[in-house]
Amino acid sequence: MNAAPVATIGGTPESMQPLLYLDGISVSFDGFKALNGLSLVLDPGEMRAVIGPNGAGKTTMMDVITGKTRPDSGKAMFREADLTQLDEAEIAALGIGRKFQKPTVFEMHSVFDNLLLALKADRRPSRVLFASTRAIERERADGILEMVRLTGMRGRMAGELSHGQKQWLEIGILLAQEPELLLVDEPAAGMTDAETEQTTELLRRINETRSVIVVEHDMTFVRALAVKVTVLHEGSVLAEGSLEHVSNDPRVIEVYLGR
Amino acid sequence: MISARLGLYGSLLVAAVPLALTIAVGLLSLLPADSALHVPGYVVTLLGKYLAYALLALSVDLVWGYVGILSLGHGAFFALGGYAMGMYLMRQIGTRGVYGDPVLPDFMVFLNWQELPWYWYGFDHFAFAALMIVLVPGALAFVFGYLAFRSRVSGVYLSIITQALTFALMLAFFRNDMGFGGNNGLTDFKDLLGANLQAGSTKAGLLIATGAFLSFFFLVCRHLTQSRFGKVLIAIRDAESRTRFLGYRVERYKLLVFTFSAMMAGIGGALYVPQIGIINPSEFEPANSIEAVIWVAVGGRGTLVGSMVGAVIVNFAKTVLTGTFPEIWLFVLGGLFIFVTLFMPRGIVGLFTGLRTWRSQPAKVRKQLTGRALEAGE
Numbered sequence A: 001m002n003a004a005p006v007a008t009i010g011g012t013p014e015s016m017q018p019l020l021y022l023d024g025i026s027v028s029f030d031g032f033k034a035l036n037g038l039s040l041v042l043d044p045g046e047m048r049a050v051i052g053p054n055g056a057g058k059t060t061m062m063d064v065i066t067g068k069t070r071p072d073s074g075k076a077m078f079r080e081a082d083l084t085q086l087d088e089a090e091i092a093a094l095g096i097g098r099k100f101q102k103p104t105v106f107e108m109h110s111v112f113d114n115l116l117l118a119l120k121a122d123r124r125p126s127r128v129l130f131a132s133t134r135a136i137e138r139e140r141a142d143g144i145l146e147m148v149r150l151t152g153m154r155g156r157m158a159g160e161l162s163h164g165q166k167q168w169l170e171i172g173i174l175l176a177q178e179p180e181l182l183l184v185d186e187p188a189a190g191m192t193d194a195e196t197e198q199t200t201e202l203l204r205r206i207n208e209t210r211s212v213i214v215v216e217h218d219m220t221f222v223r224a225l226a227v228k229v230t231v232l233h234e235g236s237v238l239a240e241g242s243l244e245h246v247s248n249d250p251r252v253i254e255v256y257l258g259r
Numbered sequence B: 001m002i003s004a005r006l007g008l009y010g011s012l013l014v015a016a017v018p019l020a021l022t023i024a025v026g027l028l029s030l031l032p033a034d035s036a037l038h039v040p041g042y043v044v045t046l047l048g049k050y051l052a053y054a055l056l057a058l059s060v061d062l063v064w065g066y067v068g069i070l071s072l073g074h075g076a077f078f079a080l081g082g083y084a085m086g087m088y089l090m091r092q093i094g095t096r097g098v099y100g101d102p103v104l105p106d107f108m109v110f111l112n113w114q115e116l117p118w119y120w121y122g123f124d125h126f127a128f129a130a131l132m133i134v135l136v137p138g139a140l141a142f143v144f145g146y147l148a149f150r151s152r153v154s155g156v157y158l159s160i161i162t163q164a165l166t167f168a169l170m171l172a173f174f175r176n177d178m179g180f181g182g183n184n185g186l187t188d189f190k191d192l193l194g195a196n197l198q199a200g201s202t203k204a205g206l207l208i209a210t211g212a213f214l215s216f217f218f219l220v221c222r223h224l225t226q227s228r229f230g231k232v233l234i235a236i237r238d239a240e241s242r243t244r245f246l247g248y249r250v251e252r253y254k255l256l257v258f259t260f261s262a263m264m265a266g267i268g269g270a271l272y273v274p275q276i277g278i279i280n281p282s283e284f285e286p287a288n289s290i291e292a293v294i295w296v297a298v299g300g301r302g303t304l305v306g307s308m309v310g311a312v313i314v315n316f317a318k319t320v321l322t323g324t325f326p327e328i329w330l331f332v333l334g335g336l337f338i339f340v341t342l343f344m345p346r347g348i349v350g351l352f353t354g355l356r357t358w359r360s361q362p363a364k365v366r367k368q369l370t371g372r373a374l375e376a377g378e
Ligand SMILES: Nc1ncnc2c1ncn2[C@@H]1O[C@H](COP(=O)(O)OP(=O)(O)O)[C@@H](O)[C@H]1O
Pocket: A029, A033, A034, A052, A053, A054, A055, A056, A057, A058, A059, A060, A061
């Protein structure tokens, strides 16, 4: 592709097998092409920012990766696994966690229970039916609470959290699953500047051990992440490279940054 | 949830109520008729009916209140359990029927049938009938749920097809050639496990059995909903796709609970029939299933206790009103439903237990609590 060489966190040699490999993905809704030959390659350990105007197909891309939407054509591989053949639960079990654009947590459960339900474990009803909370699970949930700055809200109902805190809780939920790859859809939306900064920090820390794709509108946020950027437009990749590189691309300026 | 706030002792206390009440009423009914404390037989029958309905309500609350499946067809599972019990009771009649046929129930003799249809085999044994009381509703719920949940039918669409299910069964059971007594249904029962159904002691025993089953299933449901499993159910109710993306197979959870709930409803029906003395296709009427949902809404959805309270109170009101002004009952029921939906989203139980917690909640959570009261699904 047209990827310019940039410094990525955990940058990897060419020979390394990609973690996520999307090739020529097309999705149409009633004839409207939400994704149009989208290709994207993510290396293990990489954090990627995906930007693009509203309706560019960013969320739809996440839908394809997580099995919510089946592509009409194209290839979607997570290591050796063909994502187009698996359902949501199987893909989650493979190690892909997803944060929704609209923060989605279990509002009627305590913050702690939200994490407990998300902890990596046997999800079969027969197992869950007789599961009791072990000390190690409590520890892990508490560890995540600390990481997402919600220790003080441990026993509160998730519905009581502020918008920003819900975003963090949902990121915590993802972490509890111990995924290899996190898909994070607009994490900074509706956050104060201070919260946005803390979110950047959080994602950086997460990226020390996991790969991340983060969709975001907020340019300050993307700049602060300082990772390779993919610009989507009308369902395909318009440009890719450092933020510096893509923001100088005249086509990008025309469709997105210039407006 | 409210039953969560009840705590273990509170729940045990609640569970003790149906059992203690039925034992008390049952025993008092056995006192001589001139005793001041004597409870007349019709009270025993009425209470037994209410509590059988309460079991149905509990089963509805389990799927609607905790998983968000608004089943408008649970009356069908109740009726199927009732029919299974009715078939056993029919076969107990033996030669005491009008036609005196040792094997064939009267209606079959009347239809000139020569032999018992195969699906009536085994129903002369109580153990077999008992098995069918849970297996038939359970199997139907399993097949129905498997198809519906696998294709991710939910919300209003699911509610509508559950209505269609019970309606279709009603039409089928109305047919004489189905072999279930057509529109007359099954009746004229004589005895159950050798005990005369007309005897006061049998009536008292049936009442106590109903109370015991209700207590038992309340505790089972409470345990189920408080466990990790129950938390997954609530997670599915409130954010189905979030749960799915966490790796839970939502359809399997739904199927399991739906099937279990249908079995509970079936037991409710089986307890109902010998006390009422008849089962006919009108039990499948779509309106019955809707009524069961109203009991739960009135009592307090997602509270377990509320469903039982709602069933008893609404049916008591129905008994009183249909006795005096039968023509207004449906209007009262409809009005009640609208009133509860608008002004008492947490139902009767919510009025008592919810008030303090309610006030301590921020406005946002309050809104979520109320908003959730009647949503079918997500
Ligand atoms: N389920 C759907 N049905 C119909 N159109 C959809 C659906 N999902 C997304 N779209 C359309 O596809 C386009 C891309 O949407 P989306 O991926 O949400 O964009 P983004 O997240 O980049 O803002 C939009 O025009 C949107 O209206």
